[in-house]
Amino acid sequence: MVYLTNYFKVIGEHNKALIVQALLLISFISIVVFIVFIEDVVLAFFLGKAIGLFIALVILGLYNLLGFSFSVKFLNKEELKNVMNLFSVSALGWLSGLGFLNLAKIYSSAEELVKIGYILNIFNVFLLLSIGINSIYAPVIKKHLQNQNNFRALKIKTKTLLGYLLVAILTFAFYLVISSFDFGFNERVVAIISIIPFVILIYMFNAFNWVSQPFYLVNNKFKNYNLINLLSYGIWILVLVGSIYSGYKNFIIYLILIHFIKSVLSFMYAKKYFMNKNYIP
DSSP states (O other): OHHHHHHHHHTTOHHHHHHHHHHTHHHHHHHHHHHHHOSOHHHHHHHHHHHHHHHHHHHHHHTTOSOOOOOOOOOOHHHHHHHHHHHHHHHHHHHTTTHHHHHHHHHSOHHHHHHHHHHHHHHHHHHHHHHHHHHHHHHHHHHHHHTTOHHHHHHHHHHHHHHHHHHHHHHHHHHHHHHHSOOOOOHHHHHHHHTHHHHHHHHHHHHHHHHHHHHHHHTTOHHHHHHHHHHHHHHHHHHHHHHHHTTOOOHHHHHHHHHHHHHHHHHHHHHHHTSSTTOOO
């Protein structure tokens, strides 16, 4: 599914890429359904995700969106560097997502671990939203930057960021409504509702990261983006080790912190060096 999404982006068929990304939502819905009906959360997660992805692939097959070919070629030195940077960013992204659970389970209580799992899964919905938006947003930014129309690109960036923040406000308003009244939800649903503010915080921090990413790619600064990610995780690990050593072990806060550090640093670096109206490529 990931390869297919990137394939359609590379060949410029962004509508098809958006369809593939939208179908990924089926896997999330499937996970939620299985979690409701299966007591074993781990089994429910993997079974729900697998069946959801299978359904998505069947739909893609029915609409002839799987009919593409590819070949394997050796990479040159420059391409290999780009791949390694991409791999590094992806690995670190996994560490701030599902990989974080492996770290948290060493020190967290079972109750906190379940909450972290809920946070990450609900955040995936917002992540799918960002992928869909960026599949349209990134090509538009690329077009305006290639035409050296920085002002127009920055105006679109600002509108997109405001759009992300509007979604956060609406989600928080929804949270206030459902948490203020007794709808008779079971304990699991109540637990999921309780972590929505944490999800919103992570989403808002990432919004700044998402709007700056295309500027790194278009300006061929992905190496810088990777280095910023490495620096962010370095700072985070120092804080993490120091805090755990001091006895503070709230891993929900640690999860929010890593998203805050890497998003703020990537946005501020881009804003200072090439995401401004005076930048000349």
